Amino acid sequence: MLDNPGKPLVSVRDLKMHFPIYSGLLRRRVGEVKAVDGLTFDVMEGETLGLVGESGCGKSTAGRAVLRLYDITGGQIAIDGREIGDTPQSQLREMRPTMQMVFQDPYTALNPRLTVLHALVEPLLYHQPQLKRQNAIDQAMAQLLAVGSDAALAQRCPHQLSGGQRQRINIARALMVQPEFIVADEPLSALDVSIQAQILNLLAELQHQQQLTYLIFSHNLAAVEHMADRVAVMYRGVIVETGDVAQILGAPKHEYTRSLIAAVPRADTKLERFTSVDYIEGTTNNFKRIDIQNHWLGETLSPILI
């Protein structure tokens, strides 16, 4: 439930993130990748906004850019009324506890040399250097239990954890500094189907308990349908359609959204083949949709569901 459905905690206007392309011996700049090219959206206090799109459409870049992990090419980002789009990195430090990220790959997001306890204590002591170490350890242990992990994991290193355990630790780490706003970049994509539902439920419980605001990037429409209040559909660095989950996934208006929904693999258990695979080409205003019917794979896939 939304605490205050009318007030945006995050406002993003015309956000752009272009990466230069260099070539030749002299590494001359020959072009740029417009990974994010004019994103505009709000995330209301206490809500979950799902940003969906195919691989490479700019989701991870957008997530990092919103939290100013990049120096952005253009646009405005306001978090709780404070404009951070052009704030120098040195001045962003005091804002960092408010906004945290759960990264796409739980395997590389944790420092392999740090134990779980160290990984949880580190951000706390970084932002609150005056805190007593024992106090930080107590808070880390409490957070470990709050995300449903076993206290015995505290002394393990990341390689000694399963994928699901790692993702819980990543979530715990993001929550150590008591943020209001969490960007979760494909929080389920690296996880086994059996663990995905647990992590989804955990995120929902934590949101309820701590009044968190989520911006979730995903290509998993089933997960977004389960979690999000509203959905924005992203294609090649821009948003093509925004609306309530039921409207976007049930009655999409934009051709790209329809293609994206149609592209979710459906298992046809009787015929053991996909009934339809759509390939999407073109530009934001000019879509070319190629339906490939009877695409034999030789095996039945489990439905991609939670």
Ligand SMILES: Nc1ncnc2c1ncn2[C@@H]1O[C@H](COP(=O)(O)OP(=O)(O)OP(=O)(O)O)[C@@H](O)[C@H]1O
């Ligand atoms: N640091 C970078 N330098 C140059 N190009 C980049 C950089 N990071 C991302 N890109 C490019 O930006 C585009 C968007 O990448 P991004 O990782 O944001 O996609 P994505 O939607 O998260 O994909 P996926 O669903 O596969 O994770 C891609 O074409 C990618 O090659």
Ligand SMILES: [Mg+2]
């Ligand atoms: Mg990504």
